[in-house]
Amino acid sequence: MNKTSSRVWLVARWAILIVVLIAIYLPLLMIVVYSFSSAKSVGGEFGTFTVALYGKLFDNKKLLDATLNTLIIGLISAFVATILGTTASVGIHYMRRNFRAAVEASSQITVVNAEIVTAMGFFLLMIFMRDFISLPVNFGMTWLIIAHIVITTPYVILTVSPRLKQLNPNLLEASMDLGAGPMRSLITVMLPQLAGAMVSGFALAFTLSLDDFVITNINTFGSNIDTISTFVYSGIRKKGIPIEIRALSTIIFVIVLTALIIYNVVKNKKAKEQKKSF
Amino acid sequence: MKSRLKAKVFKPTAFSFPYLAVTLVFVIFPLILVLFYAFRGEDGSFTVDNFALVFTEVENLRQLGATIGIAALSTAICLIIAYPVAYVLASSPFNKMVILSLLFIIPMWINFMLRIFALQSLLSMLGMQKSYEAAVIGMVYDFFPYMLLPIYTVLVNMDKSYVEASRDLGANSVVTFLKVTLPLSVPGVISGISMMFMPIFSSYAITKMMGDANTTVIGAKIANLFENQNYGNYGYGSALSFVLLVIVIVVMLTGNFLSNRTMKAPKGGKVNE
Numbered sequence: 001m002n003k004t005s006s007r008v009w010l011v012a013r014w015a016i017l018i019v020v021l022i023a024i025y026l027p028l029l030m031i032v033v034y035s036f037s038s039a040k041s042v043g044g045e046f047g048t049f050t051v052a053l054y055g056k057l058f059d060n061k062k063l064l065d066a067t068l069n070t071l072i073i074g075l076i077s078a079f080v081a082t083i084l085g086t087t088a089s090v091g092i093h094y095m096r097r098n099f100r101a102a103v104e105a106s107s108q109i110t111v112v113n114a115e116i117v118t119a120m121g122f123f124l125l126m127i128f129m130r131d132f133i134s135l136p137v138n139f140g141m142t143w144l145i146i147a148h149i150v151i152t153t154p155y156v157i158l159t160v161s162p163r164l165k166q167l168n169p170n171l172l173e174a175s176m177d178l179g180a181g182p183m184r185s186l187i188t189v190m191l192p193q194l195a196g197a198m199v200s201g202f203a204l205a206f207t208l209s210l211d212d213f214v215i216t217n218i219n220t221f222g223s224n225i226d227t228i229s230t231f232v233y234s235g236i237r238k239k240g241i242p243i244e245i246r247a248l249s250t251i252i253f254v255i256v257l258t259a260l261i262i263y264n265v266v267k268n269k270k271a272k273e274q275k276k277s278f
Numbered sequence: 279m280k281s282r283l284k285a286k287v288f289k290p291t292a293f294s295f296p297y298l299a300v301t302l303v304f305v306i307f308p309l310i311l312v313l314f315y316a317f318r319g320e321d322g323s324f325t326v327d328n329f330a331l332v333f334t335e336v337e338n339l340r341q342l343g344a345t346i347g348i349a350a351l352s353t354a355i356c357l358i359i360a361y362p363v364a365y366v367l368a369s370s371p372f373n374k375m376v377i378l379s380l381l382f383i384i385p386m387w388i389n390f391m392l393r394i395f396a397l398q399s400l401l402s403m404l405g406m407q408k409s410y411e412a413a414v415i416g417m418v419y420d421f422f423p424y425m426l427l428p429i430y431t432v433l434v435n436m437d438k439s440y441v442e443a444s445r446d447l448g449a450n451s452v453v454t455f456l457k458v459t460l461p462l463s464v465p466g467v468i469s470g471i472s473m474m475f476m477p478i479f480s481s482y483a484i485t486k487m488m489g490d491a492n493t494t495v496i497g498a499k500i501a502n503l504f505e506n507q508n509y510g511n512y513g514y515g516s517a518l519s520f521v522l523l524v525i526v527i528v529v530m531l532t533g534n535f536l537s538n539r540t541m542k543a544p545k546g547g548k549v550n551e
Contacts, residue, residue: 013366017378020363020532022424024385030403069398070389086298091294103294109305111470112530113523116480116497120519121308123504127512150304153297161296172290179359211390214480214497221505229483230393236487241395249392256387264376 028253035246042246047227061243066231067248070210073227077148078205082198084149085156085205090172090190093164107154119218121240122147126219139222147219148209155208156201163197204213312523315516328517338499338518345496348410348485349478353425353471359418360425360470365459370434379430386423394420394487400426401488413489417478425470432466433459464540472533476526496522 035040036049057063110118110251127141129135137143167190175185191198213229220230228248235241319325332338366372367379385393397419401412441463444454482498496518501514 013369013372014367016362017372020359024382024419026402027393027419028385028388030400031396034399042399054303081395084300087293088297089294091291094290095294103298106301108299109301109309112526114474114476114479114497114526116482116500117312117519117526118305118308118368119480120504120515121312122304124311124315124512124516125304125308146304150300153300157297176288176290176318182290182292186293196528207387213391216499217470217483218504228389232391232395233486245392245395249396251390252388252392254324256384257459260380260384260387261377264303264380268376 028249031246032250032253035250038243040243053244056242056244057247060242062226063231063242063244063248066226066228069225070227070229070247073141073144073148073216074206074209077145077152077209078202080145080149081156081205085153085201086160086191086194086198087186088153089157089160089164090186092161093169094172107157110151111154115214117217119147119150119215122150122215123218123221139219139225141225144216144219144225144227147215148212151212151215152205152208155204156198158195159201159204160194161262164196167193174190237243287447309523312516312519315512318513318519320513323505325513331514332517332521338496339496341496341499342521344494346497348414348417348493349475352421352478353474355414356418356425356474357467357470358435360422361429361467364426364429364433367430368436370440373434382426383423386427390420390482394484398487403469408488408490410489410493413485413493416484416488417474417481420481420484421474421477424473428469429463429466429475432463436462438454461540465537468537468540470534472530476529479525 030042035053036048036051037044037046038050038052039045039047088107092100092107095103122143126137126139126246156172168214171189172185175189176182211229212227213233216227217230220226226234232241232245237247286345294539316328317324317326319327363382367382373376397416398412401415406412440458441454444458445451449457479495480497482495482501485493485495485498500515500518500522503511503518
């Protein structure tokens with residue numbers, strides 16, 4: 001009796017997982033399938049199997065530009081955010097308690113704030129600099145990169161700070177007491193121990209930047225720059241989303257899937273090797 | 279000698295100065311600017327007209343109410359789906375299948391606009407028109423990994439001895455779940471809710487793509503005011519943003535209060551032992 005009921009329970013649990021997994025992946029799989037069809041919309045008559053959309057994708061200069069912009073903004077902002085966030089974490093770590101609490105709280109402002117308000121803040125700052133203090137600045141790639149640095153750095157701090165707390169607090173001071181300058185101490189003593197957390201922080205900052213829509217949308221009102229997000233969005237508002245977006249989605253989906261599975265296989269292997277060596 | 283002296287003077291806290299400068303200029307100053315533009319009339323003089331407009335226009339209040347409504351509904355549905363999934367994934371034998379739990383959060387790494395496009399394509403293929411319900415489905419679909427992850431993290435890291443103790447003392451699995459597992463997972467639930475509830479206020483992309491003309495969130499209104507590049511709108515939009523900022527603070531304080539209260543509960547239990 002007990003055995004059958006635990007069996008039923010196991011089947012029920014599998015059922016929950018499988019139903020939700022289907023709900024998550026069905027839309028994505030439909031896009032993958034229809035990336036090999038020239039049908040006007042997903043679910044339309046499939047016709048013959050074709051890779052025409054992939055060819056079309058590489059002819060669509062606007063979409064390629066949007067993809068390139070997304071990658072450039074993501075990589076540069078994540079790189080700067082990682083450096084800025086790591087140095088900030090080290091500095092915050094050595095602050096006195098009250099001051100540290102205040103800085104940590106202020107670093108959370110953009111995390112908890114409604115994105116639209118943060119986006120507006122950036123927008124107004126640009127308007128203010130341009131119209132009030134007549135600085136020769138305007139909306140563009142540089143501005144987007146700065147905005148993305150600002151919104152992703154707090155997440156780097158959130159990733160690096162916990163690791164910092166596990167380190168020996170005297171190491172940096174010992175290094176400086178022994179005559180190494182602050183920069184050298186930071187690079188040769190702290191950074192090697194923080195490398196893992198910095199990589200995670202970079203990855204997080206990069207994906208958040210790729211995913212961003214609101215900040216980018218509001219801060220491209222004065223320019224004609226597109227990222228993947230704003231490209232798709234303006235597609236639904238204007239002349240429709242070009243069908244080659246299905247090819248792009250498929251490529252991104254395959255890259256993400258392979259990268260994550262490889263990452264996990266490598267991580268599991270490492271974990272197993274470490275267990276063996278003990 | 280000189281360099282040694284310099285090193286002594288340098289405090290490690292100085293490493294945070296570049297970041298502090300960035301925060302001051304690009305985070306705190308813009309919030310002051312929101313306030314500045316909110317109180318600034320079209321001719322540059324001080325005015326409270328913008329705020330008056332925000333609160334007297336019935337449309338704003340209606341939209342704000344609708345936003346809170348769709349946020350609460352979507353968050354509740356997402357929680358009802360995500361909690362059982364997190365619970366199952368954290369239970370044995372599923373907690374040993376790393377790739378399985380990974381499958382649930384992989385969508386997080388795919389551009390959210392492309393995911394919404396995929397979902398919208400599927401729904402229209404199934405014959406579902408743009409509608410309020412479709413927008414809610416879009417919200418649930420989009421935020422699902424962000425709701426799942428914190429709940430799963432809390433459940434999988436939970437000290438299993440509490441559950442075993444409860445079972446040893448004669449409680450059945452339902453009572454154990456209600457009295458032990460559920461209360462201990464509240465911090466994860468609150469964190470999941472906060473990852474979803476407020477962000478929905480800004481997710482006008484989802485309502486535009488999935489919803490009908492009547493389905494909207496307050497973020498759409500603010501975005502429209504600024505998109506039109508009409509200087510007079512900046513004040514109005516800023517006032518509306520400022521109201522939203524106040525709501526954010528209230529929601530955040532409520533969340534902190536709730537999670538502090540539930541964090542204290544197990545400690546009280548220990549005294550009884």
